Amino acid sequence: MSLEWKKGVIAVLGLLFLASLVLVQKLELDRRRIEAKIDEAPTVVPAASRQCVDCHGQSTPGLVDHWKGSKHAEKGVGCIECHRAEPGDADGFDHYGAHVAAIVTPMDCGRCHPDEQKEFGASHHAKAGNILASLDNLLAEVVEGSRSPMNPHSPTPGRPDVTSVNGLASVEIGCKQCHGSKVAMMGKDGTLITVDDLKPDKHGQPTNPAILANVARRDGKPLMDTGTWPNTGIGRQNLDGSLGSCAACHSRHDFSARRARQPENCGKCHLGPDHPQKEIYEESKHGVAYRDLKDQMNLDSRDWVLGADYSQAPTCATCHMSGNLRNGGKVTHDPGERISWTNRPPVSLAMDTDKNHSVIKESDPAKRAALVADGGDGWQAKRQRMTDVCMHCHTQDYVASFYTQYDDLVVLFNEKFAKPGQAIVAALRAQALLTPKEFDEEIEWTWYYLWHHEGRRARHGASMMAPDYAHWHGMYEVADRFYMHFIPEARELAAHAAAEGKQAQADAVTAVIDEILARPEHEWSVKKQ
Amino acid sequence: MPLIGGVLKRFLLAGDEYNSHTLSRFFVLHGAVLPVAMVVLIGLHVSLIRLHGVAEMQFRSDVGTAPRHFNFFPDHLLTELTIGLVLMVVLCVLASLFPVPIGPHADPLSTPEVIKPEWFFYVAFRWLKLFSERVAFLSLGAIVATMAAWPFIDAFIRRKRPGSEASVFIGIVAVLAILGLTVWEAVVAH
Numbered sequence: 001m002s003l004e005w006k007k008g009v010i011a012v013l014g015l016l017f018l019a020s021l022v023l024v025q026k027l028e029l030d031r032r033r034i035e036a037k038i039d040e041a042p043t044v045v046p047a048a049s050r051q052c053v054d055c056h057g058q059s060t061p062g063l064v065d066h067w068k069g070s071k072h073a074e075k076g077v078g079c080i081e082c083h084r085a086e087p088g089d090a091d092g093f094d095h096y097g098a099h100v101a102a103i104v105t106p107m108d109c110g111r112c113h114p115d116e117q118k119e120f121g122a123s124h125h126a127k128a129g130n131i132l133a134s135l136d137n138l139l140a141e142v143v144e145g146s147r148s149p150m151n152p153h154s155p156t157p158g159r160p161d162v163t164s165v166n167g168l169a170s171v172e173i174g175c176k177q178c179h180g181s182k183v184a185m186m187g188k189d190g191t192l193i194t195v196d197d198l199k200p201d202k203h204g205q206p207t208n209p210a211i212l213a214n215v216a217r218r219d220g221k222p223l224m225d226t227g228t229w230p231n232t233g234i235g236r237q238n239l240d241g242s243l244g245s246c247a248a249c250h251s252r253h254d255f256s257a258r259r260a261r262q263p264e265n266c267g268k269c270h271l272g273p274d275h276p277q278k279e280i281y282e283e284s285k286h287g288v289a290y291r292d293l294k295d296q297m298n299l300d301s302r303d304w305v306l307g308a309d310y311s312q313a314p315t316c317a318t319c320h321m322s323g324n325l326r327n328g329g330k331v332t333h334d335p336g337e338r339i340s341w342t343n344r345p346p347v348s349l350a351m352d353t354d355k356n357h358s359v360i361k362e363s364d365p366a367k368r369a370a371l372v373a374d375g376g377d378g379w380q381a382k383r384q385r386m387t388d389v390c391m392h393c394h395t396q397d398y399v400a401s402f403y404t405q406y407d408d409l410v411v412l413f414n415e416k417f418a419k420p421g422q423a424i425v426a427a428l429r430a431q432a433l434l435t436p437k438e439f440d441e442e443i444e445w446t447w448y449y450l451w452h453h454e455g456r457r458a459r460h461g462a463s464m465m466a467p468d469y470a471h472w473h474g475m476y477e478v479a480d481r482f483y484m485h486f487i488p489e490a491r492e493l494a495a496h497a498a499a500e501g502k503q504a505q506a507d508a509v510t511a512v513i514d515e516i517l518a519r520p521e522h523e524w525s526v527k528k529q
Numbered sequence: 530m531p532l533i534g535g536v537l538k539r540f541l542l543a544g545d546e547y548n549s550h551t552l553s554r555f556f557v558l559h560g561a562v563l564p565v566a567m568v569v570l571i572g573l574h575v576s577l578i579r580l581h582g583v584a585e586m587q588f589r590s591d592v593g594t595a596p597r598h599f600n601f602f603p604d605h606l607l608t609e610l611t612i613g614l615v616l617m618v619v620l621c622v623l624a625s626l627f628p629v630p631i632g633p634h635a636d637p638l639s640t641p642e643v644i645k646p647e648w649f650f651y652v653a654f655r656w657l658k659l660f661s662e663r664v665a666f667l668s669l670g671a672i673v674a675t676m677a678a679w680p681f682i683d684a685f686i687r688r689k690r691p692g693s694e695a696s697v698f699i700g701i702v703a704v705l706a707i708l709g710l711t712v713w714e715a716v717v718a719h
Contacts, residue, residue: 001694009697013704020708024648024715027628031645298638329661500576 014499017204023413038252043068049078051096066253082108090198090206090239091185093220102221103183103229104252107204107242116246116333121356123334126243127181128235130257135438135448143439172227178269180233180245185227186216192225195241204240234269258299263290266316274453276473281316289313305329326388343459346451347418348410350379376504383417387431402465409470413455417482420516421447424490427512431505443489450481483525487513622673643718651714652707 023036033039045053055062062320085092085101103274110117123384156162184192198206216223234248249260267278281287293312299311307325321494323329352360373376390399458474544552657665683696
C-alpha cells in the first residue's frame with residue numbers, strides 16, 4: 001500500500017471517527033436531557049393505536065397527552081389494548097375499523113393485571129355499589145330527591161328546556177360517583193339495560209344476547225343512561241359483570257401509580273362529615289410529615305416499597321395497600337387486609353371476615369372461629385399486617401400501646417353510646433312509638449348524626465392519630481348529641497305516648513332509658529333532687 | 530486472574546467486598562497515583578523523543594534516501610499546540626451550542642432502570658454484553674494486553690515477513706470495530 005493510499009485511509013477513518021463521536025454525543029445529549037426532565041421521552045405509538053392517536057390527538061388532545069405521559073405509553077400499551085371489545089360484548093361498537101368499548105372495566109385491566117384484579121375484586125371497595133338501596137341511599141333518593149321525576153313548579157328564566165325534574169340527581173352525581181353506579185344502556189323501548197338483564201358469563205359476555213337488539217344506538221355506539229355514566233365510582237357494577245373501576249384511584253389515560261399513592265386521591269371520597277379520613281390524616285403527624293417531605297418520597301419509583309424506596313412518611317396507600325420491607329414488598333389492592341375494626345356500622349365490629357371477605361356478624365365464639373378457619377381471615381391477622389407496617393418506624397411496644405388506646409376508644413363509644421342508642425331506638429320501634437319509615441321523625445336524624453357522623457369521626461380520629469377528631473369533632477359531639485338531644489327526644493316521645501293513652505308503651509321505653517342512665521357512666525347526668 | 534488476582538482485588542477494594550474504604554482508595558488512586566504516573570510517563574516520552582527525534586513519513590520516491598528528522602522544539606511542539614488550541618475552540622463552541630445538562634440529583638435509594646457508563650467506555654461495555662462473563666473479561670484482558678505488546682508483535686511480524694502490511698489492515702479493522710461498538714451501545718436503550 002502506497003503512502004498516499006495510507007493517507008487516504010487515515011483521512012477516511014478520521015472522518016468516520018469524528019462523525020461517530022458527533023453522533024454519540026447527540027444521542028448522549030438527548031438521553032441526558034430526558035434524564036434531567038428537560039425533554040420528554042419520545043412516545044412510540046403502537047401500530048394498532050396509531051390511527052386512534054392521530055384522530056384523538058386532534059379531537060381530544062388532552063386525553064392523548066395524558067396517555068403519552070403514562071407508564072402505559074412508555075411500555076408500548078396503546079389505546080386498543082384497554083378499549084378492545086370482543087365480538088358479542090354488550091357495549092362493543094365498530095369505530096373506524098376497530099371494535100371497541102368506551103368503558104374500561106376491571107375485567108379489561110385484568111387481562112394484563114390479573115393479581116390486582118383478583119385482590120380488588122375481593123375488597124370492600126369492589127362492593128361499594130351495594131350501598132345503593134341502603135339507609136344512606138334512602139336519604140338521597142327520597143329525602144333529598146324523589147324516586148319518580150317531578151314537574152317544575154314554575155319556569156326557570158332562560159332555560160325553557162327545564163320541563164321535568166330528575167329526582168335522582170343527588171344520587172347520580174353524589175352517591176354513585178363514589179360508590180359506583182349500575183351502568184345502564186338505553187333501550188329502544190325506553191327501558192334500561194344493565195348487568196341484571198345481560199346476565200354475563202365469566203368472560204363478561206352476555207348469556208342473554210337477544211336483549212342487545214333492544215339497545216338504542218347512535219352511529220353504532222350504544223347510548224348510555226346519563227344517570228349511570230359517566231361514572232368512576234369504586235364499586236361500579238359493569239355490563240360485563242365485573243365490579244369496580246380501576247380509574248377511581250388511578251385516573252383514566254395517565255393511569256398513574258404515583259397518583260394512587262397520594263392521599264389527595266383517596267380524599268375524593270374519604271372526607272366530609274361522616275368519614276373525614278382525609279382531614280384526620282392531614283391533622284395527624286403522618287400527614288404533616290407527608291406535606292413536608294413529599295418531594296423526597298420517591299413517588300415515581302416502580303415498586304415503592306416502604307423501608308426500601310422511602311420512609312419519610314406514610315400515605316393512605318402506605319398503611320393500607322402498599323408493599324413494605326416486612327412483607328416482602330407485597331402490594332394489596334384490598335385495603336381491608338390490614339384493618340382490624342370496621343367503624344362503619346353504628347356499633348364497631350371486629351374485622352373477622354369469612355371466605356367471601358364479608359364481616360362476620362355471628363356472636364357465638366365457636367361459630368365465629370369456624371367461619372374464620374374456613375377460608376376466612378381473623379382480625380388479629382389483619383392487625384398483625386398493619387403492625388408490620390407501623391414497625392418500620394415504631395417499636396413493637398409503641399404500636400401495641402397505640403392499639404390499646406385505639407381499642408379503648410372504640411369500646412368506650414360502643415358501650416357508652418352506640419349500644420345504648422341502638423337499644424333505645426329498638427325499644428321505640430318495638431313499642432310502635434316510631435313509624436317504620438326512616439327519617440320522618442326527629443330522633444331518627446339525631447341518632448343518625450350520633451353514630452353515622454359524630455361517632456365515626458371519633459373512631460376514625462382515634463384510628464389515625466388525630467386527637468381533635470377523636471375528641472372535639474368526635475366524642476364531645478357524640479356526648480352532646482346523646483345527652484342534650486337523643487335522650488330528651490326519646491323521653492318526649494314516651495311522654496307524648498303517655499299523654500295519648502299509650503301508658504304501657506311509654507313505660508316500656510322509659511324503663512329502657514332509665515336502666516341505661518342508671519349505669520355508673522351515665523349517673524352524672526341524672527339530676528338528683 | 531491467577532496468582533495475583535486475589536491480591537489485586539484486595540488491594541483495589543481495600544477488603545474482600547465493596548466497603549466504606551473502597552471509595553477512598555479509588556479516590557486516592559485517581560487523584561494522586563494516576564496523575565503522578567502520568568506526569569512521569571509523559572516526561573519519559575518527551576525525553577525519548579528528544580533523544581531520538583521525530584520520524585518523518587517516508588514516501589515511495591524517498592526510498593533509499595537517509596531517514597530525515599525534524600526538531601521537537603519548536604517544530605513538533607508548535608504543531609501539537611496548534612491542534613490542541615483548535616480542538617479546544619471546537620469543544621467550547623460545541624459545549625456552548627449544545628450544553629449537556631446536569632442530571633437529576635444522585636439518589637442512593639433508587640436504582641435507574643438502565644445503567645450506562647460514560648460514552649468512552651461504550652466500546653468495552655458493549656463488548657462485555659456480547660459474551661458470557663468469563664469470555665468477555667478474559668478476551669478484553671487479552672485485547673488490552675495485545676495492544677500494549679503491539680510494537681513487539683509488529684516487529685516480530687516484520688522480521689518473519691519483511692514489508693508486511695498486516696499491521697495496517699489490523700489497525701483499520703480495530704478502528705472500525707471501536708467505532709461500531711461505540712455507536713451500537715449509544716443507539717440501543719439497554
